[in-house]
Amino acid sequence: MAVPDLGDLSSFMRVADAGGFRAAAQRHGISASSLSDAVQRLEQAVGVRLFNRTTRSVVPTEAGQRLLDRVRPALAEITVAYEGVTQDGEPGGTLKLDVPGVVARHILPPIAAAFLTAHPRIQLEISVTDGLVDVMAAGCVAGIRYGEHIAADMMAVPIGPRRQRYVGVASPAYLAAHGTPHHPAELATHVGIGHLFPSGRVSDWEFERNGERIKVKPQGRLTTGSSDIQIAAAVAGHGILFAFEEFVAPHIQRGELTVLLSNWPQEFDGPRIYFPRSHRRDPALAAFLRFIKAP
Incomplete structure (x- = not known):
């Protein structure tokens, strides 16, 4: 089996997180055709189909999800290593969160503003949803919810009032x-x-x-x-x-x-930021967690 290209793996992860080629292209400022070509090359390299494609959605196959779960932390490690020798280690990237209305209105504003000041290379994308959200399916790195709405297999850290x-x-x-x-x-x-x-x-x-x-x-x-x-x-x-x-x-x-x-x-109990274990090494998320834990 041919060794897959890291760029193709990154494109694969971007499409999976965004839930489609067009959405990923708009989010990252690249063409949908280049993402499609990258995924096709990756599927040829691994020898299996990685996405189930319909006119309405693009969802990882079982094999694609297994690859995504392994690739995400590995790419995060590569990003961390790269940032360790550039920009004085200052993390970058996009942190996409989904939060409920009360958190968006009364808890997150001062935290988000101070975090953006402290980390000028990180972008924040914050959607507001009062219902339950599958953060993986929504393409989010993490979500914020109250304890009774957080799945047991998620990692969770308090944020805001206890x-x-x-x-x-x-x-x-x-x-x-x-x-x-x-x-x-x-x-x-x-x-x-x-x-x-x-x-x-x-x-x-x-x-x-x-x-x-x-x-x-x-x-x-x-x-x-x-x-x-x-x-x-x-x-x-x-x-x-x-x-x-x-x-x-x-x-x-x-x-x-x-x-x-x-x-x-x-x-x-107050709200907590929660995320899959595989996301814990995401540079932007790791920086945010360090920020909210700081005295």
Whole structure:
């Protein structure tokens, strides 16, 4: 079997990460035909088909995925070695992340800005998705999610606050008209503003204290995945809302919303950046992990 060209291996990885030849060409500023030629040469060299191609997608075959899993860390090692003798070892490349809305709005902005200043040769691509994402299929190097949404086979590192919480809020006008609940069980008789996930599932309100567990399904006229619409409705008096404290804090400070059931705290671990083990030597990701771990 002929020894494959490193450039062809790199092109193969770029197409796999982008999910297609055209997307990879646009991302890296090269022609789709050159990428196609590189993959064809690589398939001839290894003697097997590496991609299943349709009009809508380009997905690695089983053999292609095995090769990708082996090639990715090897190419990362080569990049690290190269950068060790150029630019004083300053890492480069593109770090593509997928993050949920609360992280994009309240946690990542100062981190991303400071990281770009500290590493001028690294580019950041950050997509915002509130649903679950297969980071490999999306062509991302890593993602940021909360613990319950991270697969057990992923590596994960905390980023941002170590603890966060949801708070229940309602407008003074709503509470004047409907009364103030003092126990979670009373929420069943109130109007709730529901949170709709991209999967179509509506989030329940869950509480636990001193061994007592209570789950309430919000009942109301509004269910949405938009925090902006939820908060506007709550401020207008259309029901009780449970949301990230960061989202509603300004409205609480202005007196537009009142905190409810503060003696039933809904605290949870903060977000973590997660990635496949094979990505851990990616130079841009490694630099980002060092940055967020630094004191």
